[in-house]
Amino acid sequence: MIWIASGGCDGCTMSVLGAASPAIEDLLSGDLTDIPNIELVHPVMSLESGTRYLASLEAAARGEGDGFLLVVEGSLFDRRRAGEGSFSGLGERHGQPIPAEEWVSRLAPRAQAVIAIGTCATSGGIPAAQVM
Numbered sequence: 001m002i003w004i005a006s007g008g009c010d011g012c013t014m015s016v017l018g019a020a021s022p023a024i025e026d027l028l029s030g031d032l033t034d035i036p037n038i039e040l041v042h043p044v045m046s047l048e049s050g051t052r053y054l055a056s057l058e059a060a061a062r063g064e065g066d067g068f069l070l071v072v073e074g075s076l077f078d079r080r081r082a083g084e085g086s087f088s089g090l091g092e093r094h095g096q097p098i099p100a101e102e103w104v105s106r107l108a109p110r111a112q113a114v115i116a117i118g119t120c121a122t123s124g125g126i127p128a129a130q131v132m
């Protein structure tokens with residue numbers, strides 16, 4: 001399972017961490033019957049970081065591996081509104097952040113299923129609110 005976090009508060013991640021039935025550690029341990037073993041690639045919870053974490057994303061985007069579910073947390077930004085800056089990024093390329101929406105664009109066509117979790121991912125949420 002590849003989890004991409006974009007524009008949000010990470011509260012969806014916190015909700016999953018607080019789930020009790022089943023608990024995330026039970027899902028990841030592979031101890032539950034009738035549920036396949038899950039490897040989680042997550043920007044905060046992955047054991048790997050830096051280039052090794054990004055290598056997992058790159059491999060999945062190339063279609064390598066056994067297939068994956070893609071979970072998107074947070075809203076995906078319109079990068080045209082970033083001006084010379086940037087919004088939510090995961091990793092760097094040539095010294096510039098790689099936008100989260102680029103990862104979603106590359107990974108979604110390869111995923112067996114895509115899950116938008118929370119109102120930020122499904123309808124924009126707070127980042128899409130109008131400024132009064």
Ligand code: SF4
Pocket residue numbers: 007008009010011012013073074117118119120121125126
């Ligand atoms: S939907 Fe958005 S605001 Fe709500 S918990 Fe998830 S990331 Fe945070």
